[in-house]
Amino acid sequence: MPSVFETSSAAIPITFVTKSSWDQIAETLAPPQRQFAKANGFAGKPGAYLALPAPDGAVAGVLFGLEDEAARSRDLFRAGSLPGLLPPGTYRFANAPHDARLAALAFALGSYRFARYRKADAPEVRLVPPEGVDAAEVARIADAACLARDLVNTPANDMGPEELAAAAQALATEFGATFGCIVGDDLKAQNFPLIHAVGMASTRVPRLIDITWGNPAHPKVTLVGKGVCFDTGGLDLKPSSGMLIMKKDMGGAANVLALARMVMGARLKVRLRVLIPAVENAVAGNAFRPLDIFPSRKGITVEIGNTDAEGRLVLADALALADEEKPDLLIDLGTLTGAARVALGPDLPPFYTNDETLAADVARCAVRENDPLWRMPLWPAYDSWLDSKTANITNAPSGTFAGSITCALFLQRFVEHAKSWLHVDIYAWTPSAKPARPEGGECQAARALYLLLSERYA
Structure with a gap:
């Protein structure tokens, strides 16, 4: 996405009220x-807009109206509504919003439009960067966030495993990174049986994308992203309503690519x-079935309790590979559980x-970046819920309790050597438009994690 920032001596002032x-x-x-x-x-109501002649x-x-400083809930991205309201032109902040940097970022994020399949003219507005704000970095972050949005918004017919790999390869090429990809039956030959099992029913063969x-x-910092390009639920078929936005089930992959773009663009001192x-x-005659048992890369055997709990299976093999290098920090992102949405929205x-x-x-970092995250427990007492009578573990414990926690505990079984491990169960979707956050694919957790990495490895 082109940068929305430019310098101008004749910029139109925006006064926050x-x-x-x-x-x-x-x-x-x-x-x-x-x-x-x-x-x-006009009386300064939050979100109120008025152009003065x-x-x-x-x-x-x-x-433009903002919440009072002492308001219990302030939307620090409120300025993200402006690109959709302003007439064409170049603008500047005449006074300080609650957070000038986040307001500038919101302005950039609010300029996003997904226009691959129909005309959607981008707002013809530009912003003079507020004093003290690093416009180049804000632009890089916004560009990476829009990459994640584009990938998630693209429907599965144009964003299958091969197309996702092509997007990753293009990013690797842009920054001079090394790209590799293990495809199809080579996954079995190179000991990634769970990735192969989940993807083998599709005519679009599975693969493991690898960028260094x-x-x-x-x-060493390793990012692992769930790249389920479409999730029917497998033989445990989702209802049609549950499949409606399953093009977003590769949101973990989209967001680790966004985070990688931020890291490489800033040239952080990491081995990424x-x-x-x-x-x-997919569903086909060779699809994996409930109660099938598969080995994993780590040697743990997994009984399939539900074919719709597939994301943790593909992440398990990838985490096991990542863990073999004993990274300083291992992070995985994935659209894993409806239980997380029930608990936290x-x-x-x-x-x-x-x-x-x-x-x-x-x-x-989540608070500072207005990129909300909330800690949940790796509750040891629930670890036994993963027990299987015929394998080492099951991928889907019976019952309806603590689904996000048991998913995290499942993944924890495949991480042993990393100095630190972080698992984030993202949604990667904005169901109804908000300032700076249009309805559709969303960049979640990547901005907060970028701040974390930039503080640690600048």
């Missing part, structure tokens, strides 16, 4: 503008590895780790 500051700001306006605002009922009829300035970048002497098991969970993904320092850092 709250209910409590409106009377004072109104007194600074020229009398005709003050009367115009009064006639239009100049004597020649041009736009002299803009008033950076100085081998730097700390990105692993994406890319599959389609679509906007607040849970994360899991036993590293207390890492947990505190993730929570802090």
Whole structure:
């Protein structure tokens, strides 16, 4: 996405107003503008917008409402509504919003449009970067977030395992990274039986995408993303309503690619590895079945309790490979469980780790970046729920309790040597539009994790 930032000496001012500051700001306006605002009922309500006319009829300035500083809930991305409201032109912030950097980022994210299949003109608006804001970095972050959105929004007929691999290869090429891909039956030959099992029923063969970048002497950071390009549920078939947005089931892969773009663009001092098991969970005569048992790369045998719990299976083999290198930090992202959405809704993904320092850092970075995350427990008492009578573990314990926790405990079985491990159960979708967050594919967790990595490995 082209950068929305530019410099201009004639930028139109945007004045941020709250209910409590409106009377004072109104007194600074020229009398005709003050009367115009009064006639239009403007009073600084959050999200309220008003373009003020100049004597020649041009736009002299803009008033935009924010929550009061002391408000219990403030949307720090409120300025993301502006690109869809403003007339074409170049603008600047005339006064400080609650957080100038996040407001500038929201402005950039709010300019996103998905236009692959129909015309969707991008807003013809630009923003002069607020003083003290690193516009180049904000633009890089926004560009990476829009990459994730584009990948998730693309329907499965145009975003299968092969196309996802092509997108990853293009990113690797852009930054001079090494790209590799294990395809089809080679997965079995090279000991990735769970990835192969989940993807073998599709006419579009499964694959394991592997990107490496950076100085081998730097700390190893490995990102693993769930790349289920479409999830029918397999033989445990989803209802049609449950399949409706399953093109987003590769949202974990999309977001690790976005995070990788941020990391490589900033040239952080890490040895980065990105692993994406890319599959389609399809229905055919050779589809894996409930109560089938498969080995895993780690040697743990897995009984299939439900074919719709496929994401943890493909992640298990990829995590086992990542863990063999004993990385300094191992992070996996995936659209894993409806249970996470029942517990925390679509906007607040849970994360899991036993590293207390890492947990505190993730929570802090999530707040700072307005990229919400909430810690959930790797509760040891539920680990026995994974027991199987015929294999080492089952992928889907019976019952309906603690589904996101048991998924995290399942994945934990495949991580042994990494210094720290973090699992994030994202949704990767915005079900209804919000400022800076259009309905559709979403970049979740990547911005918070980028801040974490940039603090640790700048």
